[in-house]
Amino acid sequence: xxxxxxxxxxxxxxxxxxxxxxxxxxxxxxxxxxxxxxxxxxxxxxxxxxxxxxxxxxxxxxxxxxxxxxxxxxxxxxxxxxxxxxxxxxxxxxxxxxxxxxxxxxxxxxxxxxxxxxxxxxxxxxxxxxxxxxxxxxxxxxxxxxxxxxxxxxxxxxxxxxxxxxxxxxxxxxxxxxxxxxxxxxxxxxxxxxxxxxxxxxxxxxxxxxxxxxxxxxxxxxxxxxxxxxxxxxxxxxxxxxxxxxxxxxxxxxxxxxxxxxxxxxxxxxxxxxxxxxxxxxxxxxxxxxxxxxxxxxxxxxxxxxxxxxxxxxxxxxxxxxxxxxxxxxxxxxxxxxxxxxxxxxxxxxxxxxxxxxx
Amino acid sequence: xxxxxxxxxxxxxxxxxxxxxxxxxxxxxxxxxxxxxxxxxxxxxxxxxxxxxxxxxxxxxxxxxxxxxxxxxxxxxxxxxxxxxxxxxxxxxxxxxxxxxxxxxxxxxxxxxxxxxxxxxxxxxxxxxxxxxxxxxxxxxxxxxxxxxxxxxxxxxxxxxxxxxxxxxxxxxxxxxxxxxxxxxxxxxxxxxxxxxxxxxxxxxxxxxxxxxxxxxxxxxxxxxxxxxxxxxxxxxxxxxxxxxxxxxxxxxxxxxxxxxxxxxxxxxxxxxxxxxxxxxxxxxxxxxxxxxxxxxxxxxxxxxxxxxxxxxxxxxxxxxxxxxxxxxxxxxxxxxxxxxxxxxxxxxxxxxxxxxxxxxxxxxxxxxxxxxxxxxxxxxxxxxxxxxxxxxxxxxxxxxxxxxxxxxxxxxxxxxxxxxxxxxxxxxxxxxxxxxxxxxxxxxxxxxxxxxxxxxxxxxxxxxxxxxxxxxxxxxxxxxxxxxxxxxxxxxxxxxxxxxx
Ligand SMILES: Nc1ncnc2c1ncn2[C@@H]1O[C@H](COP(=O)(O)OP(=O)(O)OP(=O)(O)O)[C@@H](O)[C@H]1O
Ligand SMILES: [Mg+2]
Numbered sequence: 001x002x003x004x005x006x007x008x009x010x011x012x013x014x015x016x017x018x019x020x021x022x023x024x025x026x027x028x029x030x031x032x033x034x035x036x037x038x039x040x041x042x043x044x045x046x047x048x049x050x051x052x053x054x055x056x057x058x059x060x061x062x063x064x065x066x067x068x069x070x071x072x073x074x075x076x077x078x079x080x081x082x083x084x085x086x087x088x089x090x091x092x093x094x095x096x097x098x099x100x101x102x103x104x105x106x107x108x109x110x111x112x113x114x115x116x117x118x119x120x121x122x123x124x125x126x127x128x129x130x131x132x133x134x135x136x137x138x139x140x141x142x143x144x145x146x147x148x149x150x151x152x153x154x155x156x157x158x159x160x161x162x163x164x165x166x167x168x169x170x171x172x173x174x175x176x177x178x179x180x181x182x183x184x185x186x187x188x189x190x191x192x193x194x195x196x197x198x199x200x201x202x203x204x205x206x207x208x209x210x211x212x213x214x215x216x217x218x219x220x221x222x223x224x225x226x227x228x229x230x231x232x233x234x235x236x237x238x239x240x241x242x243x244x245x246x247x248x249x250x251x252x253x254x255x256x257x258x259x260x261x262x263x264x265x266x267x268x269x270x271x272x273x274x275x276x277x278x279x280x281x282x283x284x285x286x287x288x289x290x291x292x293x294x295x296x297x298x299x300x301x302x303x304x305x306x307x308x309x310x311x312x313x314x315x316x317x318x319x320x321x322x323x324x325x326x327x328x329x330x331x332x333x334x335x336x337x338x339x340x341x342x343x344x345x346x347x348x349x350x351x352x353x354x355x356x357x358x359x
Numbered sequence: 360x361x362x363x364x365x366x367x368x369x370x371x372x373x374x375x376x377x378x379x380x381x382x383x384x385x386x387x388x389x390x391x392x393x394x395x396x397x398x399x400x401x402x403x404x405x406x407x408x409x410x411x412x413x414x415x416x417x418x419x420x421x422x423x424x425x426x427x428x429x430x431x432x433x434x435x436x437x438x439x440x441x442x443x444x445x446x447x448x449x450x451x452x453x454x455x456x457x458x459x460x461x462x463x464x465x466x467x468x469x470x471x472x473x474x475x476x477x478x479x480x481x482x483x484x485x486x487x488x489x490x491x492x493x494x495x496x497x498x499x500x501x502x503x504x505x506x507x508x509x510x511x512x513x514x515x516x517x518x519x520x521x522x523x524x525x526x527x528x529x530x531x532x533x534x535x536x537x538x539x540x541x542x543x544x545x546x547x548x549x550x551x552x553x554x555x556x557x558x559x560x561x562x563x564x565x566x567x568x569x570x571x572x573x574x575x576x577x578x579x580x581x582x583x584x585x586x587x588x589x590x591x592x593x594x595x596x597x598x599x600x601x602x603x604x605x606x607x608x609x610x611x612x613x614x615x616x617x618x619x620x621x622x623x624x625x626x627x628x629x630x631x632x633x634x635x636x637x638x639x640x641x642x643x644x645x646x647x648x649x650x651x652x653x654x655x656x657x658x659x660x661x662x663x664x665x666x667x668x669x670x671x672x673x674x675x676x677x678x679x680x681x682x683x684x685x686x687x688x689x690x691x692x693x694x695x696x697x698x699x700x701x702x703x704x705x706x707x708x709x710x711x712x713x714x715x716x717x718x719x720x721x722x723x724x725x726x727x728x729x730x731x732x733x734x735x736x737x738x739x740x741x742x743x744x745x746x747x748x749x750x751x752x753x754x755x756x757x758x759x760x761x762x763x764x765x766x767x768x769x770x771x772x773x774x775x776x777x778x779x780x781x782x783x784x785x786x787x788x789x790x791x792x793x794x795x796x797x798x799x800x801x802x803x804x805x806x807x808x809x810x811x812x813x814x815x816x817x818x819x820x821x822x823x824x825x826x827x828x829x830x831x832x833x834x835x836x837x838x839x840x841x842x843x844x845x846x847x848x849x850x851x852x853x854x855x856x857x858x859x860x861x
Contacts, residue, residue, distance in 0.1 A: 207726050210714060217707045224666055224696065224704050225772075226687035226722040285709045341416060344374065 072240030081284030082142030089153020132237030177253030216284030377751025400763025628672030655836035
């Protein structure tokens, strides 16, 4: 039997309350621990350009790939009611393609880089269409449909560059991964904004949002209202593909090399978590991108905080897990319903007790 | 209190965001009594039941069982079951992907090791004794809505209970099945079970009930003995309107309008679910498919709309051949379809009332032409007013509206697309008496003023007779007759449905 609280979408800001509170608590905790934790200063980097530095900048910067992939993951989750666990592995393939294309030219200029990014997008979209077809046409659970690429993607990435980990030395690439000379804000942050704006624009100019939510909630009814569920699911996989490509390019540019083992490693799990922390229903349906983006920054801030507290690397994951469990439970429908009931009782406290006394 | 009371609810209050669903409601149920709970859509009937069975937590008031002085604490449906309250909810709450037998016994096997063989045998017996046409090992989702509803009833009745609650159990049953259910209810009544019965069919109330409690806008209007409350007065109490207003509503007349252009015509149309049939409708005509449940009436209209996979046949719209193989093709040909099973095929539960209203129109406008927010709000507003949909706001998820109001939202969705040809499969299911007449009037008005063609399906023959000028009768998935003019009377229709004299 279905429980009555399950799956009721909270409207308005409701969904964002838990992640916002979690973020606020993390910020307060850090301020309490180290009042200068969030201070930002101007520094000069190796190339002699002025850059902003500080924990806050580094958190926002290093969360970029996660934030971008979380957005795509949100869409797939909404329309398919499941998650893609191959984003990291396909990201590695995308990175390999990017490196291969870019290194194929004698000199690296802007045109070459754009070509590389485009090639990267084409490849990820193709891979995601493969996943999407399995999910939408053959009705295979997304996690199973993406499992194959999850397990072999990094090997494919390794083969693409002839079993090597190639280096790229180019000022353009490092500007993409770090900062553009003259602009003190790390470039990946702009990429997040760009992807966010792109999706916002797509939501504005098309019915992507309405369709994917409808398909995710009630596929049969969606069809009876003229929506094509297969196309809708493929579309969200396609958009996820673009997100993966961009994240992969950032990942390569950040390090100036491609290491198929470490690029975007474990990002699928963090991305799924970001979607969940953002208050989105992992079973599909209504979603909020802003929630997932918030989730991504929460995860990154947590990691940075733990490192700042000198927690040993091996223990970081354990602590992270504990905090995330707390956030996810706090955002669960059961706890939420309880909290809402409590809140309502507090608010109408006087009226409620008066009624009881009469009875 | 007298000791024949099985259940007392006092001063029950329940508040939802933006809605006061119940305000200080009292309700008393006696042993061996069938007690009808009446009220318009959104009056709070289902909420009262859900508070009683622990689905919702009440904000105030008390519940006593068996005349005991101690308050009963019911926190979950399981608690309710334990103290002998069993319930059939308005929306079917069984598991569609389990078998009939599993649905009958799941959650009731205790901690014992489950012997499914034995349960399947028991299920077969129960199904047999209630005349439910289903097999124990059949997957529930493969059964018709009516059978699912009967299974839900069988599940509830089979439990040893003191109180049985039936929330609109008859909405998708036909007369024979309703009679069977009534027999069952009378049986239980003799055994001293108290029964709470919610329905919008007034005749059914008068056929079985002993007492009536009327709710309006979440407030108690009163409790009456059936004999003391004539039907007209009951309606007036439910609607809070004078009888004069009602008399005005009764003046729905049938209008026959044919001879004009043929809007839709099908020859040998068949789908995976329906046998080949011919069908056509004129501009401004209101016709209907009738027949017993399972006669294929719903499957036929689904074939017209391309809801099931179409396997053959020629279709002409406005005299031009078109291919309709999926719902979108039908929508492009200006056909609208309100499905029979609103929970499965109609509502997008978590989306707002607004999104649910504009959905079909938005799809027709195309993927690259989203409506502006203000336009959506305007459309939603217009139809919330026109159909008097009771909702806290446009942003309320449709899933939290009352059953009848959800139905109105889906109706609004298709009216908004202004189709040339609108198919309504059980549009008044779960809709209260007043609104039912309004909808019938609306259908006739659309046909007359906007020249819309409407195909209407309803389990209620009177309703069909009131709106349709032509009835297509189906039996065993075949069209067996077509009635017009003076043949449109209850007796002839019944005879044709049943298959002549036999
Ligand atoms: N889960 C919920 N969340 C918010 N509002 C709700 C919820 N359930 C019911 N309501 C509101 O409470 C009111 C009473 O609803 P209820 O379902 O009890 O009506 P009803 O009398 O059963 O109507 P119907 O005849 O249409 O089934 C309605 O206005 C409805 O919108
Ligand atoms: Mg109800």
